[in-house]
Amino acid sequence: MALNSRRRRAARLLLALLGTIALLAILLIWITLLIQSGTRAFSSGENLWSRGYQNALFFADRYAEAGAPEDLRQALRFLSVPLGHYQGRRALEQNPPDLERARQSLQAGGISESDIELLIWTHRYFSRLPFISETLRNWRASDTRLMQLQQLIEDVVHARGQTELDAELIARQRAELRTISESLGPAPSPFAGSLRQGERALRSALIAASTLAMLMLVLLSWRLSRRLLEALHAAEGKFHTAFEQAAIGMAEVGPDGHFIEVNEALCRMLRYDREDLLGTPLQRYTHAEDIDSSNQALKRLTSGVSRSETYDKRYISRDGETLWTRLTVSSVRDGDGDRLRLFSIVEDITHARKLSDELSYRASHDGLTGLWNRQEFELRLQQAVQDARTNDSQHTLAFIDLDQFKVVNDTCGHIAGDHMLCQVAQVLRNHLRDHDLLARLGGDEFAVLLHDTTGDGARLAAGKLHQAIKDYCFHWQGRNFSLSSSIGLATINGNSHDSTSVLQAADTACNMAKDSGRSRIHFYLERDSATEHRRREMEWVSGIRDALDNARLSLFAQRIRALDGDRPERFEVLVRLTDAEGIEHPPGAFMPAAERYNLIGEIDRFVLTRTLQLLARQQDRLARIDACHINVSARSIACPEFRAEVTRTLRQSALKGPRICFEITETAAVTSLHDALEFIASVRELGCQVSLDDFGSGLSSFGYLKNLPVDLLKIDGNFVRRVHESPEDKAIVQAINHAAQALQKATVAEFVEHGDAIEVLREIGVDYVQGYAVHRPEPLEQLLARSGSGAMPPSSDRLATTSGH
Template sequence: MTIPLHSKFRISLIAVLIGIAYYFSGHHASTLVMSSEYLTSFYLLLITLTLFLWTTFHFNSKKINTTLFITLLTCSSTANSQEHLIFGSAEEVTLSLQFFVIALSVPIILLSVFIFKYRTTKIKLDECSERFKGSFLDAPIGMALVAPDLNIIEANPSLHKMLGYSVNELTGVNFKNITHEDDLQKCQSYQNKLLSGEMDSYQFEKRYLDKQGRIIWGLLNVSLVRHNASPFYSIAQIQNITERKQANELLTFQASHDSLTGLVNRREFERRTKRLLSSIQQEPDKQHALCFMDLDQFKIVNDACGHTAGDEMLRQISSILLRVIRYRDTVARLGGDEFGVLMEYCSIDDAHRVATSLQKAIQDYNFSWEGHTFKMGVSIGLVPIIETIPSFNELLKEADAACYMAKDKGRNRIHVYHANDSEIAKRHGEIQWVERLYQALDEDRFCLYAQTIVSLSNDKDMHYELLLRMIDEKGEMILPDAFLPAAERYNLISRIDLWVIEKTFRLLQDNPDFLENVNFLSINLSGPTLTNSNILDFIIEELDSSGISADKLCFEITETAAISNLNNAMKFISILKDLGCRFALDDFGSGLSSFAYLKNLSVDYLKIDGVFVKDIVDDLIDHAMVKSINEIGQTMEMKTIAEFVENDVIKGMLKEIGVDYVQGYGIGKPQPFKDLL
């Protein structure tokens, strides 16, 4: 600490006066000629000035200094006027005065040192207090001085602002009154340990309530100040971490919820189901269930109104599902238009009632978009969760199989899974085909067959339809009816279509003589392929790079695939027809709206469904249907091709009706394509 200049002066002056007093006390007899009375007065005045300077050094109050000076002066005068004051000889007086000066100087010096240290310490404490007060008031985080009973002694402006209070409004408020009820017990537990001496400080994240009752997250750090070993007050520092907690909560929510609907996502659904499967081992008597839901004809909404409308519909349906399920059930969006509901502590009968309520709620729902109104159905697969189910994947596979059976039986219905269900067993058989199909594609274990298409008016035309066969692990030939349903169900059909297209281009390039003599080859395309822009681009690139004439290729699409993907089918057909490719509409007559949609599809050939052709000789209705289809085709300048022609009688009757081409076992059986090359 730096001593002020005026204090240094006073210290020096005191020392000088004491020195003068001591000097004169030893030399006055020989050097000064004055009476003993005057000498006494001189010393008393000197001592008075010394004491006055000493007091003014330690006390800054002018009033105190003036009072002391008058008091000291009065005492000095009184002492000087005492008649009984008797001086002895000069030596005795000298010794007495020297002793008196020394005796007076020692306590003055000792007291000066003590008070100097006291004042130094006090100044430091005052400086620390000022710094703490400045830090307390100006701190960017909330701070409070808190009594042992959690009443707020003083709170800084940052804490008031954080909790939405005016300055000093928190003084006297108990911290319990601004703490979230779920954190009260934890907060009190920490405080008790702090007061009992089990800990010197504590820190944890807790929730506060601001003046409006909103939750404010704070990182609380509390340290205790003791006085005489007893709790005096505590210092609480509170950092506002609300934004961080909200960001973390948002990240956690996004990781476990679907971004479109806000429902639990597949990952979180799987986690909760696995937890439930684990609990079954400890509670084998408890019943649970899972249902798998797939919206019927949802694709129509996307095709008619676009994906924005489809997304909005999914959001609205999600809200409906949340209103119907029980409070402890979990509803999740598993992907696309598929949903799952996990029903805990629910018998299969109760689960069926919940599923029925879900189905009815969706049935009663009308979706409107820009003047269009749609009604939805839902196919539901329901499966009990029992102890013998080995895994989540197996459980979901059973639920998915049951849902598939609900769709297969006419859609918009509920199918309950049973382990001995023969229909489910068939479904499982399809699932097993998936792995075999992947292996066959990877190992190139497919081959092409060809079946001739004969003209009933011109024998010179050479037409063939390319047919697919799969070679199994033992080298046996497998017909497409065995594996195509699984390929279509599990989205492998487009990959298989691409294999056929690639193989056809390679074979035609490698066999130019065959290419020159054949009129065209028909290649079957599935519905998903019509929506695959990559396959369309591939065909265009191959036509350009291979040099193969586009009119050598005819793409067959089924009536059902064309109608369910009408816009995409029209675009696909239009682009390739402009390049010279031909198109045939396969299995015509099997759909419900064949004639209504036919005028929208610019195809070259109508292939009359074989179900009408095979009994044409004996069934008048089939005969009428074939005749009607043929007439419509000719009216629209399309050539007709009859399938399933198994004998000459059928062939002759078709020729009478005016059908252009025939195909079937009575015309020619399928044969390996390589045998024709």
């Protein structure tokens, strides 16, 4: 073992050296090429300088001789070239260098933009190289003659500008010009010579470095190949040992799906001897319902479409037991690519699968009757509404309330009442079609979703249920009880808004049946209350718009307390609306209208923007606050523009991402899974956290959880309110918390309204609690001021007298 470890370390060291030398060689070649480019830029500049200087002398002499203005313009134009070079070099020699002025001056000197950058880069970083330094000295040596030429041209201009031309002065000036020209002739030679010398030196250095690097690379490659070969032999031995001694099932399967090799763990799992499995097709042991999917996975692997497949699969053991496994199959080809080998890892997840199924069942079913619970029923009802709106189909919702349930409870006790509810549930089951959906909403209330049934058909189906309950007789300890029911019916069609409105309509119809004397069926007609309902909603729409326009939306906050006491606290932002009369309304009063009339997006934007402003303004007071929770509606999550605006607002905010935790409801996440995943990904990329609100309220809670990359789970308040009194609620909260811990997600119990509940939740291991027993909502600015001063209000351990948040 120690020998193999040393070999691996040596191989890694050789590989690191090989990579380092290669990188250094590449870096050296790159720098050398850049310097060569820089020297070529210097050479190009020297040519421009020489031509400009000579042409300036030529046209200055012509101007001195004839006084033609065009000659003067040409002399000044050509003089600007060496002057631009001179000014650019002086800008680079400043401390610090004036790069912008250098670029402008060199560009005025006729040098291209690419050569300018090379000149600047070479001058800044390699001016100490001998040949570069010599080149710059030669360049500076020409400064005196350049200044003389500039001054002489100015003198000639002055002399030519006199009223009476002084021919003798002009002759002297022309003589000086010829003297400067003759003295300049050999001056550029040292400049160009030093550049040529530098280029030759660079080429020699480049050849030497490349040769040395190549030799070292060849030597190290040879050493590395030896080490890798030794490591390969060692790895093969270790793999064989690991294969045989692994605690999970492992197998090698041929392209035809037959076992080539199996380990002892897989034999124990399937309860077969090794000799029984070898050479047999794995589909012989596959559950009949999984054969097609297994064949498809094998086809993808053997055809090269996929190199690895991971999926859940059922096997049948020798004694007929069904085993749930997580199968990971990887395809590997041998060195020449001819032989395909499939390696399988088989993990027994039977126990985990049963636990997950049980938890999902408990989260979506009523614990007493085994029917669907309210949360799951509302999800499926929403799907029916969507189906009606999309496919122009029609369904009917029946809301059933037992008329004499309270008599049984009061006379015989709750145990008798529970037995009666279970029997009534069975009576209803017996009189429904297989595709109808039956749920217990709570207490003595049931709901039935009659698919593809409306009008007279719905009345007939409801009549059968009504008569079945009427014919049923409950027996308890020698006493008999007759029952009746009040049933409200509501049609689901393309005009239905959502599950809430349909459920409210059916509930209203049921109440009207009760008000009419009970034991009857009432069909909801929109004209009964539509006008009044629409008037109230439109009043809220106007009120919401007025509140948005006149800044009458205010932010409150409710603390979220950490139960371990070591973590900073969190808080959730809540919104309140103050109407024109100064009356404050909770979100439950105006949010339904905002959702229906597409105002919820504006409210979400206001809450996010205003919250970030307040937090950024008081960042120094956030030391005791871990995160601020901001709710986002399903409509906003589904809006690409809103998602983009959230990203833009967060980027522009001075507040750091981890301070923000967005809350989305489980229903919103499940209904718009794709949009929810995009929203979660975009805010988590900016460092924000995401909390899944009302978790446990849906059928697919655990099924979707593994696909939702959230940081926290907010356990639905329906399980939390009576967790200190209800063993069933406590068991559900324990199951959710356990699943969250397994997935490394923190949990928050909301709607905590009693001090005893806090202790139960602490015992379960819940991370945070929120509710009136912890903190009553207060204005956000007030809470931030308290947190900054350290004067946070004490938690209340008394049962809240008002429910809701």
